[in-house]
Amino acid sequence: MGRSPCCSKVGLMRGPWSTKEDTLLTNYIQEHGEGQWRSLPKNAGLLRCGKSCRLRWMNYLRPGIKRGNISEDEEDLIVRLHGLLGNRWSLIAGRLPGRTDNEIKNHWNTHLLKKLKNSGVHVSTLRDTPKSAAKPKKSAAGAAGAVAGKKKKKQKKVVDVEEKINGSEKALTVDQEKIKVYLPKPMRVSPGFSRTSSYDSLVSGASNSDGAGEADAPEKEEEAAAGDGVSYMPVACRRCSRWSTRLLRRRDGVEEDDFIMGGDGGGFFRPLLHHSGDSISSDVNMLEKVYDEYVQLL
């Protein structure tokens, strides 16, 4: 294509942001709003590339960002959403008010992976994403992979479940007919979409139908899923801390689900990592709601 890189590295700052830069960026965005990332640094008097500015704003400077202290309930939701979505950090982050995809990704890689390993979860499975399975990393795959990757235009949403099973969910014992997995379409968060909007809508009782743009993708997925009516997804069995595969059927808008493995299926709606259960705050209820909403959407 010959497009120039987002930032010509000549003369631009890299590395950690100074407070002065933060202030410049914050002030500029407060005055002019988000967007126009490419021209923003120049206009704001920053020696950074637009990407860098956007990242800094999204991950640290935006109002409402929570830092650190990811609660057990949040961890639990992350684990469960990861079971549904894979490494779709932005999607997961979109369901955790005040959390960023980067933070969740880091937390997953540094804390949750260990935790899950300790609790006997097959971790490599958890790290497998539909995307990474479909798209070989060029660094690992070498030149051939890189070329193949370049040629691939649209990312396939439909993944052969056999591949998934072979790589991970050995325990799936359903008929090995050609079963398709319909993965959630990666949703773009438009500049106008606040990641807390889902939370707000949930709290206010409005669920998914009015979300600006957010509900679109899952609806499309639903259409796709309606195509052959059956889809599978790996999910966490929350009581026994094992990953199981959930059979999810969708017929005429009615969703039924069964558990193929994982011991007692009845424990699904209890925390995977933590079994406190005594004090259930409204936050917990909210997270449960968020999770349930996702399960419905999928």
Added chain:
DNA sequence: AAATATCGCAACCGCATTTCC
């Protein structure tokens, strides 16, 4: 106390997708 190893996280990079013209 110094050297080394490990950890955690902020930032970068490359690519995919969307938007614009």
Added chain:
DNA sequence: CGGAAATGCGGTTGCGATATT
């Protein structure tokens, strides 16, 4: 409609902080 530009996402890296030897 096609190509270029802009944006967004996920994987990876680099480095400071902390722990261990």
